[in-house]
Amino acid sequence: MTTIITVTSGKGGVGKTTTSASIASGLALRGFKTAVIDFDVGLRNLDLIMGCERRVVYDFVNVIQGDANLHQALIKDKHADNLFVLPASQTRDKDALTEEGVEKVLQELAHQGFDYVVCDSPAGIEHGAVVALTFADVAIVVTNPEVSSVRDSDRILGIIQSKSRRAIEGREPVQEHLLVTRYSPKRAHDGEMLTYTDIQELLRIPLLGVIPESEAVLQASNQGIPAIHQKDTPVADAYQDTIGRFLGEAHPLRFVEYEKPGLIKRLFGGK
Amino acid sequence: MSWLSLIFGEKKATASVAKERLQLIIAHERASLSGPDFLPDLQKDLVAVISKYFPVNPDDIKVGLEKQGNYEVLEVNIVLPEGR
Numbered sequence: 001m002t003t004i005i006t007v008t009s010g011k012g013g014v015g016k017t018t019t020s021a022s023i024a025s026g027l028a029l030r031g032f033k034t035a036v037i038d039f040d041v042g043l044r045n046l047d048l049i050m051g052c053e054r055r056v057v058y059d060f061v062n063v064i065q066g067d068a069n070l071h072q073a074l075i076k077d078k079h080a081d082n083l084f085v086l087p088a089s090q091t092r093d094k095d096a097l098t099e100e101g102v103e104k105v106l107q108e109l110a111h112q113g114f115d116y117v118v119c120d121s122p123a124g125i126e127h128g129a130v131v132a133l134t135f136a137d138v139a140i141v142v143t144n145p146e147v148s149s150v151r152d153s154d155r156i157l158g159i160i161q162s163k164s165r166r167a168i169e170g171r172e173p174v175q176e177h178l179l180v181t182r183y184s185p186k187r188a189h190d191g192e193m194l195t196y197t198d199i200q201e202l203l204r205i206p207l208l209g210v211i212p213e214s215e216a217v218l219q220a221s222n223q224g225i226p227a228i229h230q231k232d233t234p235v236a237d238a239y240q241d242t243i244g245r246f247l248g249e250a251h252p253l254r255f256v257e258y259e260k261p262g263l264i265k266r267l268f269g270g271k
Numbered sequence: 272m273s274w275l276s277l278i279f280g281e282k283k284a285t286a287s288v289a290k291e292r293l294q295l296i297i298a299h300e301r302a303s304l305s306g307p308d309f310l311p312d313l314q315k316d317l318v319a320v321i322s323k324y325f326p327v328n329p330d331d332i333k334v335g336l337e338k339q340g341n342y343e344v345l346e347v348n349i350v351l352p353e354g355r
Contacts, residue, residue, distance in 0.1 A: 147289050154297045191284025198290045202297055 002110035005118045006136035006174075008160075010152030012123030014144045015181040018217055019239075020120035021049045022228035023140065026243035028083035029228075032115035035074065037086040037105075039132035040122035041097055044088035050077060051224025052085050061089035064101030070108050079229055094128045102131050125159055133160050138175045138246075140208060144182045145194040150202055153178075157203065177208035179242065184213045189258035196256060209242030211235055212255040302337070310334050317347065326352060 007020040017038075024036035037060060038046035047053040052075045058068035063086070070086075077083035086105075089096065109117050121132035133139060139160050143153040157176060161167055164174045180196045187193035196210045214235045220227040228239040234255045241251040314334045321327050331350040336343055 147293055150293050151296060151300070154300065158301070188286070191286050194286050194289055194293075198286065202290070202293050 002106075002114050003116050003137050004106060004135050005116060005138045005140060006121055006133045007118060007140045007142060008121040008129065008133055008156050009123065009142040009149070010125060010129075010156040011144075011149045014142050014149050015211070015217075016123070016142050017046050017049050017120055018221070018227055019140065019142050019179060019181065019211075020046060020118050021226035022236075022239040023243060023246075024083060024116070024118040025077070025080050025226040025228050026239055027116050027118075028077065028080040030243065030247070031082065033082045033113060034116045034118065035084045035086060035109050035114050036118040036120060038088035038120050039097065039128050040120065041088045041094045041128055042090065043122065044090050046085065046120050047075075047087045048224060049221055050075075050085050050226060051079075052077070052087075053224070056087045059087045059089040060105070061096040063105055064096065064098065070105065070112070079225060094126070097128060097131050099131055099134060103135060106135050125155065129156070130159065130163055133174075134163065134165055136160070136164055136174050137166070138177065139164075140177050140179050141203070141205065142179050142181055143199055143203070145180060145184075145188065145196070145199060147194075150194065150199055153203055157205065176205040177246070178203055178205045179208050179211065181211040182213045183210050183256065185256055185258040188256075196253075208245055209238060210253055210256050211238045211242070310336065317349075321349065328352070 005023065007016050007023065009016050017040075020036055024034050028034040036046065036050070038044050039060075040046070041061060044059075047056055055075050058073035060073070062068040063070050063073045074084040074086055077085060106117060119132045119136065122128040133156075139157075141153050141156060143149050160174050160176065166172060166174050178200055180199055183196060184193055188195045196207060200207045212234045214233060216230045216233040216235045217227050220230050220235075227233075227235050230236045238255055241254060244251045314329075314332055317332050317334065318327065318329045321332065327349070331352075333346075333348040335346045335348075337346060
C-alpha cells in the first residue's frame, strides 16, 4: 500500500518545501521507499533544497506527457537510500499537470512498491495546489504562527474537504495534520506570537509537530541538504519527532517551552 | 505604561488580538465558503411546492444557513403575496 502525503499550506514561504524534503528524507531514513514530488510547475525549488538541481534531466511533466518514463525522471537522493525526487518542470505552464496524468504517475509509483509519496504543493489555491491534494491520503498543513498563514491554512482545509478524491468519492476523509513551523517559544511566551495551542484551537485538526524557528534551516538550504540531516539541531530533532508521531510513536513536544536563560548565559551569550 | 517599560521598551502582547481576529474571520469564512451546495436546489423545490398552493415569486423565498454557537440554523423565509 502506498500512502500519499500532501504537504500544503495555502500561503507561500511557510516551509512547505523544507518540510517535504525533511519528512521524505526522514521516512526514507527509517527504511521506507519514498518519493517526493515537486508540484510547483514553473517555480521548482525542491531540487535545490534536496541538492539535486544539477542532476535534473527529465521532470514530472515529461513523464506525464510520455517524453520520459518514470525511471528516467526519478533522481536518487544522495543522503538517504530509498529516497527519490521527481522534480517539477521549470518551463511549461501549470495546466500540464492534468489530473489523469498525475493519477497515472502516482499509480505507477504504487506499482513500483513505494511506501510513501510526498507531494510538495505549490502555494495558493489554484490548479497546481488542488491537483497536489486531489489524491492525498494524508495532508500535512504547514502553518506559521501568523494571522495570514492561519487563515490560509483554514482555507486549504476547506479545499481538502471538498476537492480531494476521498471527499468526492465519499471515502474515509483525508487525514489532516497540523505542523506549526518557524515557532519561537520566547515570543509565544511573551504573548507576541500565537502559541501552537492557539493555532490548533483555531484550525481544529490534530497537531503533528512544532518546528522551531532556526538558523539551521537556511544553512540546510544553502547546502542543499534537507534540514533533518543537520545533526543535533532542534529543527532536525523536531522533524524526527514529527515523523515518529506520524508513524504512531509517542514523542512529547520539544522546543516549545521558553526557558529563561541563566545569568551566566545572559552575561556570556552562547546558544 | 510604567516608566520602567518606557526605559527598557516593552513589546506589546498582540498574540491575543491576533487570536480573536482569527476566530472571527475563520468562523465567518467557514460559514460562507463551506456552505452546503444544496441550498439553491432546496430553494427551487420549495418554490415548486408552495406554488402548488398559491402563487409565489421565487425571489420571495429565501433560504439560508446560519451558525449560532454550536447550532446550525436553517432559515426559510417566505413572503406571501399581498392581498390574500
